[in-house]
Amino acid sequence: AQSVSQHNHHVILSEAASLELGCNYSYGGTVNLFWYVQYPGQHLQLLLKYFSGDPLVKGIKGFEAEFIKSKFSFNLRKPSVQWSDTAEYFCAVNEDRGSTLGRLYFGRGTQLTVWP
Amino acid sequence: GAVVSQHPSRVICKSGTSVKIECRSLDFQATTMFWYRQFPKQSLMLMATSNEGSKATYEQGVEKDKFLINHASLTLSTLTVTSAHPEDSSFYICSASTTAGNIQETQYFGPGTRLLVL
Numbered sequence: 555a556q557s558v559s560q561h562n563h564h565v566i567l568s569e570a571a572s573l574e575l576g577c578n579y580s581y582g583g584t585v586n587l588f589w590y591v592q593y594p595g596q597h598l599q600l601l602l603k604y605f606s607g608d609p610l611v612k613g614i615k616g617f618e619a620e621f622i623k624s625k626f627s628f629n630l631r632k633p634s635v636q637w638s639d640t641a642e643y644f645c646a647v648n649e650d651r652g653s654t655l656g657r658l659y660f661g662r663g664t665q666l667t668v669w670p
Numbered sequence: 671g672a673v674v675s676q677h678p679s680r681v682i683c684k685s686g687t688s689v690k691i692e693c694r695s696l697d698f699q700a701t702t703m704f705w706y707r708q709f710p711k712q713s714l715m716l717m718a719t720s721n722e723g724s725k726a727t728y729e730q731g732v733e734k735d736k737f738l739i740n741h742a743s744l745t746l747s748t749l750t751v752t753s754a755h756p757e758d759s760s761f762y763i764c765s766a767s768t769t770a771g772n773i774q775e776t777q778y779f780g781p782g783t784r785l786l787v788l
Contacts, residue, residue, distance in 0.1 A: 597763070598714075598763070598779035600778070658716070660714045662712060663712070
């Protein structure tokens with residue numbers, strides 16, 4: 555079974571600071587990678603996803619993530635955070651099975667708090 | 671697009687009763703739906719995967735007779751918590767996905783259902 559590690563459980567930043575949230579996974583095969591965000595009181599929303607191609611993926615709200623296969627990593631970045639980015643961020647991975655959708659494995663999440 | 675709804679958003683019930691939670695894909699046909707449970711300050715735990723028209727596949731440790739899943743149509747899946755007990759109190763989340771040809775699609779999540787069993 556796969557496992558997904560998010561190293562930071564709680565990150566506290568001031569507005570305009572740069573953000574990088576770590577995500578590592580354990581699986582030797584081809585994977586699809588996702589970052590989801592859960593704002594307070596809201597449901598999970600997809601921030602960005604990587605299936606193939608350019609390993610630098612741009613998502614919504616100025617977020618991006620880079621897939622580094624050799625490091626089994628998919629870190630999330632944003633150059634300048636805003637107070638409205640305060641939320642829980644989840645990294646998720648599934649096996650690329652072609653036409654069959656594999657189950658998602660989630661990291662335990664990182665709570666980001668941005669102070670105005 | 672890709673909106674998933676859940677009903678009810680929260681429910682309080684007495685111990686021993688059964689509760690049904692609905693998950694609907696509003697603007698797409700979901701060939702696969704997933705049911706998760708989320709504990710406070712923790713990640714999502716997959717309970718089961720259901721494909722339209724077939725029996726759900728349960729994760730290890732999840733009682734299939736307690737958590738009944740029905741995926742009768744391409745837009746609706748239901749989770750019934752039978753004979754609920756206080757330890758079943760949790761946040762239940764569904765997600766839905768579809769496949770377009772040979773392309774994997776993304777899971778889109780519902781807003782969740784908060785269950786409190788007294």
